[in-house]
Amino acid sequence: MNQNFRKQIFIEFFSALFVFFLIQNTNQQVNLYYFIGGVAFFLSVLVKNHYWWHFIHLVFMPGIYLSSTLHIHPIFFLFGFFILFFTSKGAIKDQVPLFLSNKKTNEELYKLVKKYEPKSFLDIGSGISTTLVYLAKRFIDMKISGVENSYLTYKIGTLRLKDYDNAQVKLTNLWDTPLKEYDFIYAFLSPSPMEKLWVKIKSETNPGTIFVSNSFPVPNVNPETVIEVEGTNRKLYVYQV
Numbered sequence: 001m002n003q004n005f006r007k008q009i010f011i012e013f014f015s016a017l018f019v020f021f022l023i024q025n026t027n028q029q030v031n032l033y034y035f036i037g038g039v040a041f042f043l044s045v046l047v048k049n050h051y052w053w054h055f056i057h058l059v060f061m062p063g064i065y066l067s068s069t070l071h072i073h074p075i076f077f078l079f080g081f082f083i084l085f086f087t088s089k090g091a092i093k094d095q096v097p098l099f100l101s102n103k104k105t106n107e108e109l110y111k112l113v114k115k116y117e118p119k120s121f122l123d124i125g126s127g128i129s130t131t132l133v134y135l136a137k138r139f140i141d142m143k144i145s146g147v148e149n150s151y152l153t154y155k156i157g158t159l160r161l162k163d164y165d166n167a168q169v170k171l172t173n174l175w176d177t178p179l180k181e182y183d184f185i186y187a188f189l190s191p192s193p194m195e196k197l198w199v200k201i202k203s204e205t206n207p208g209t210i211f212v213s214n215s216f217p218v219p220n221v222n223p224e225t226v227i228e229v230e231g232t233n234r235k236l237y238v239y240q241v
């Protein structure tokens with residue numbers, strides 16, 4: 001558990017106690033929702049979350065209150081819960097949520113794959129197979145694989161790949177995936193697993209294997225190259241084992 005994560009858990013715990021205390025001691029329920037939104041916003045700024053988190057924290061509790069006034073059938077919330085649950089295993093276990101490589105990043109990745117001419121490619125945490133589909137179309141002789149541990153994203157990913165014989169995705173945990181057979185590995189995860197992932201890559205892959213991490217560098221390891229993806233705030237960090 002890293003220090004930042006511990007700090008967040010600590011703040012969340014005391015915030016929850018504080019909210020519980022307020023609920024017990026007020027009859028101004030409506031104002032309380034707005035107040036909690038304001039406090040969450042303040043704490044988000046305090047712990048230096050990304051700016052879009054400030055907005056999410058600000059509107060979350062007021063949003064809950066407003067949605068409760070719309071008399072939406074509870075089944076919709078249950079449905080929403082299941083969608084989140086079956087797409088978010090990575091967020092719960094490894095602090096890696098689902099977000100997708102964009103087209104410009106895939107274009108840059110395509111150039112790198114073309115340059116290194118690997119025989120096999122692995123997207124470690126392949127989401128809904130956005131990158132796999134992009135490459136499977138363009139490298140029909142290359143073995144393209146993905147591993148994904150959230151069921152719904154995996155399922156969507158397999159459907160998107162059904163027309164490509166050279167590509168496949170497995171429903172499994174990346175930490176249980178042997179890496180030896182891959183000579184090009186791509187990851188778009190989060191800062192949290194990068195150090196441990198690099199140890200795994202170095203101990204399991206052959207010398208010369210290329211590892212590209214979208215946005216999240218390996219701590220204390222100098223990349224061979226850093227590619228700025230034009231028109232986005234993304235960077236590709238390229239490492240060679």
Ligand SMILES: C[S@@+](CC[C@H](N)C(=O)[O-])C[C@H]1O[C@@H](n2cnc3c(N)ncnc32)[C@H](O)[C@@H]1O
Pocket residue numbers: 087088089090091093094096097098099100101123124125126127128129130131147148149150153172173174175187188189
């Ligand atoms: C940021 S998304 C990237 C998706 C895809 N690689 C792309 O670039 O579009 C990270 C993905 O990794 C998956 N993931 C997180 N932890 C994982 C684990 N331990 N094993 C397998 N997949 C994992 C998440 O479910 C999520 O779909």
